[in-house]
Amino acid sequence: MTLELLHIGVSYDGGRTFAVDDVSLAVEQGELVALVGESGCGKTTTLKTINRLVEPTRGRVKIEGEDTAGRDRVELRRSIGYVFQGIGLFPHLSIADNVGVVPRLLGWEHERIARRVAELLELVRLDPTEVATRMPAELSGGQQQRVGFARALAAGPSLMLLDEPFGALDPITRDGLRSEFADLQKELRFTAVLVTHDMTEALLMADRIIVMREGLIVGEGVPSDLMRHAEDPHVARLMAWPARQAEQLAAMVGDDGSEPG
């Protein structure tokens, strides 16, 4: 599935100031694009214009060349997988009901939903017999986010939107889940837009990175290119950050990995 954003602008004050200003980007089928930048740069707002949780003030969004403004909002959202910041499982529903929520909205039959739920839980490496009837609060953070992924994948979307999906997890769980998600994306070949403020995450996972600042796109490119030569000084600083951190850490333990001193 291809996705295009054409001159998107979002204003919350009737057009005086823009939280997102003239953002254009194109995502190819099967590509994983990361939107990065500091808090408040407009990356999450940009993401939400894609499934129309935020209506753009200007510009248009096209999926497979079709303008989303002409589509039913509810139906559009059901066709797009969405993984939330802070996971966002429904606490009053069992794991199976959380995963099956979109198929249920789509009116699938009971048995088909049950089969799909079991399949998805296995896909995100959870044991259906063990977790299906449990409530979200009974699961660990990592398990909950796996369920979050399963819910987003339930209706077999060809486009996934991910808003800080690993933000609430501890570092070790996060690393494991990232690589699993990358594998899953290669396997299922869906198109994905990932919002993150973690540069390492963007560099390791994304096929292409879009850097935003104060509502504008200030840099764009494949990770290796951006790291090597970014024109914008802000982008350069951001891209250098993970490497600098790694150097600092390496210096602490000595370049050869032995104890210093």
Next chain:
Amino acid sequence: MSNLADRFAELPDLLAGHLLLSVSALVIGIAISLPVGIAATRRPRLRGAALAVAGLIQTVPSMALLALMVPLLGGMIGFVPAFIALTLYSVLPVLGGTVTGILEIDPTMTEAARGVGMTDRQSLRLVELPLAAPVIIAGIRTATVWVVGMATLSTPVGAPSLGNYIFLGLQTRNWLAVVFGCFFAAALAVVLDRLVLLIERATRRRSPRLAWAAGVGLIAIIVGGLLPAAARWIPDAGPTLVSESRVNREIASSGRPLAGRELVIGSKGFTEQYILAELLGLELEAAGAVVGTRPNMGSTILFDALRSNTVHVSVDYSGTIWAAIMKRPRPIGRTEMLIEVAGWLEREHGVITVGPLGFENAYALAMRRDRAADLGIRSIADLGPIAPRLTIAGDPEFFGRLEWTRVREIYGLDGVRTRGMDSTFMYGAVRDGAVDLITAYSTDGRIDAFDLEVLSDPKQAFPPYDAVLLLSPEAARDGKLEATLKPLVNSISNHLMRSANRDVDVDGFSVEMAAKRLRDRIVSSRR
């Protein structure tokens, strides 16, 4: 013991009335406030308005809200005004719970609901209402407890409830009846509250077992509460549902003048009225009628009920009708007034006066005999010079009546401080010196018992207050009722009435017992 047995005999009817009133008010209250509450979470302007209105209703004292319903409904009494007042009262907790419950949901949950593609309606049904349920249920439980409690206050507007016990007990110093009423009202509140909780658990856990239990509980309560009373309302109800004594009585009553007729006796809220209502009940049941009572009504409410055939028989006082109903400022002679009142009642409202009962229960000012002697007071006229130093207690109704305005003007009592209190307590208050004077009822047994002096009224500021037996227009139509009650005319002397009142207020007899004793005394005084 017979006192307790009497209380139990009334329980089915009063419990049924209470239950019907509370449950229907709650059901309709929830049916109104839940959708309004949901709509209010979507529209901030509606939210402000709805919560303001509900809050305003809540600031009206519950007793006043009930009382206001009567004139607002054009003088209607009984179930409807009580039901509307209770329904209004139940709105705020449920509305508030709904609005708070929904607005306090974590916004990521509503965004998640929209994000997965729920419509507004689906988000409400599948996410917001379930998440807000604990708060909404808490509101419903608050409303349940409030409404069941407030329903006890519906007695004075003529809706039978467990409050009848409380008002009767308060007026006749029958504390057992008060405790009895409180106990069953509290028990009903607890049971309904538990039931709401059970229903909530059943829906939250989607447990068919709990849902069954809740359903069975609800049906059991409604059937258990209403059936014994319903059995009485349905004439053909099988004998298993009706107590044997009742069957016997019904068999025995066939062929009597009022056989099978349903008659309602209304009474005001003081001992004498309770005793007379009971006495009338005995007479009418002996004539074969099925009798209901509406106790503890205010003078004008009782009159409206009689006029509109909600109540069929009542005892009122000539001076009260003259001043409070006919609004005549100046009293006239005793016999003239009886004739004027009877003529006016029939002409204006079709209300039939069977005749005077034979005693007068006048408003009179009374004070302790020793204190009157100390101050050298014999008549109301002596009070004028020391008026600013005096405090007078009376029933709240009195201080709003024309008689008080007149007494104040005629004897120059403007400086007197007034304290409204229930008539049960004012005799004790004057005896113990808490107040100087009271607006006593001249037939009250406590005047003698507490050694009080009734001050004379040389300028005749108070009108005469002959007790008169009144029938509603419909009940009087065929003359049988009038004929049945005619023997009571001029049969109760001041002395007899005062002894009966004393039986209850001083000697602790139950109202039922005092009425039986009064009936026996009437019979023996005729011989």
